[in-house]
Amino acid sequence: MVNEEQISPMENTSAPSSNAEWTLADFLSTYRYWAVFLSSLLIAVGGQGLSTVFPVIAQMTGSSAQTIGIFYFGSTLGWVVGAFLAFIVAARHGRSALISPILVCAVVAVAVLPAPNLWGSPSFLLFFGLVLGAVRAVFPLASAIFLVGGRPGKIDFGCALTLMSTTILISAFAPVGASWLYELDLGAVPVVSAFLGCLLLAVILLVPAGNLAFDDAPRPRHKPLAPRQRSPLLVAVILITPPILILLAAIGFRLFQANDVGVGDSPIALLSVLLVFAIALAAFIYLAYWVYRIHGELAGAAPSQRLLTPLAAVLIAILVPLGLPVLLMTLGDLLNERACDRGEGNAVSIAWLGIWSFILPPVAIAMIQNAANDSYVIGADKAS
Structure with missing residues (x-):
């Protein structure tokens, strides 16, 4: 039920039915979040790819530069339609707000497939651009509305939305694939077919998601592990060694090339490459192990809805762009929250943690491990 004390119409359309506050871990533990994430990625990739090769396709049908501009003008206007769908429709009918424009598009x-001459029709291009712009606009705007419905904290909301926004970054690679598809037969059929495939997959992902708003109570989950202290310096050294070795190896390759010597021609160089690869693989495995353990150990020290299950944390840290920095930020915020509950100051500086998470993650990981060690000691003292 909507709280009658709320007087803002926008708040009335998005107010959750429970008082539970969703955390980043709660969001990432639901199918609906990943359905929106993956469908948003498909839409961004398909739309960016089509928009990139569109001028070439349109020129082959005899369209002028002014006619091509109509398509992009319609695409810009489509953001107005997308905003309307997000703020008016998505608040009550989230899945319909996303699927309806996809089907129209x-x-x-x-x-276009049976009638390629439509590429030269200004009215068609205006409408096509309008629909495509609406589809590309509704996802990021509606996603923010869905997340707000769960009443998350600032950091949880920011991190969840940051992960969602990486779909736009990934779509920057779409023009490469679209250009390759266009060169298959120098026509629009492969590109449009791939675009339609992205739309179809997005709908398939959204249909089982049900209600996309996070207006219910999150599901409890805990996978505790026995807390164990580690040397923050040792953790940082293990994880920072591979990048340094890779840099040194790259410099060595340049020196070999300058002397017209191939890597395969030198047994020492070949062994060095294999050694660097083995060390990098070992560090990657250790990173996955550390992410797994730290989430389980912090849950073992004190259960929290802000913690992902260890396996889910590993998959996100490895597979999701910006996943590791986001997880480190949430762990730092959790450790600070626990320190404040004990009447202490912050266990870790969120500002420096954020900087190191993006510049040099091993340093941020060491900061988290150090703060976790301190929390284990204090928790054990209190228990005794």
Whole structure:
């Protein structure tokens, strides 16, 4: 039920039905979050790819520069339609707000395949751009509204939205694939077909998601492990060694090339490459192990809805762009929260943690491990 004390219409449309506050871990533990994430990625990739090769396709059908500009003008106007769907429709009917424009866009794109002359029609291009712009706009705006419905804290909301926004960054690689598809037969069919495939997969992901708003209570979950202290310096050294070795190896390769010597021609160089690869692989495995253990150990010290299960944390840290920095930020915020509950100051500086998380993650990992060690000691003292 919506709280009658809320007087803002926007708040009335997005107020959750429970008082539970969702954490980043709660978001990342649901299918609906990843359904929106992956469908948003597909839409961003498909839309960016199509928009990139569109001028070339349109020129082959005899369209002028002014006609091509109509498509991009319509795409800009589409953001207005997308904003309307996000703020008015998505607040109550989230799944419909996302799927409806996708289906309309798919129908319009299908019309191009049997009638390529439509690429030269200004009215069609305006409408196509309008629909495509609406689809690309509704996802990031609606995603923010879905997340707000769970009443997350500032850091949890920011991290969840940051992960979602990485779909836009990944779509920067779409033009490469779209250009390759265009060169297959120098026509629009492969590109439009790939675009339609992205739309279809996005709908398939969204249909089982049900209610996309996070207006219910999050599911409890805990996978505790026995806390164990580690040397922060040793952890940082293990994880920072591979990048240094890779840099040194790259310098060595340049020196070999300058002397017209191939890496395969020198047994020492070949062994060095294999050694660097083995060390890098070992450090990667250790990173996964550390992420797994730290989440389980912090849950073992004190259960918290802010903690992911260890396995989920490993998958996100490895597979999701910016996943590791986001996880480190949430762990730092959790450790600070526990320190404040004990009447102490912050266990770790969030500002410096954020800087090192993006510049040199091993340093941020060492900061987390050091703060975790201190929390284990204090927790053990209190228990005794």
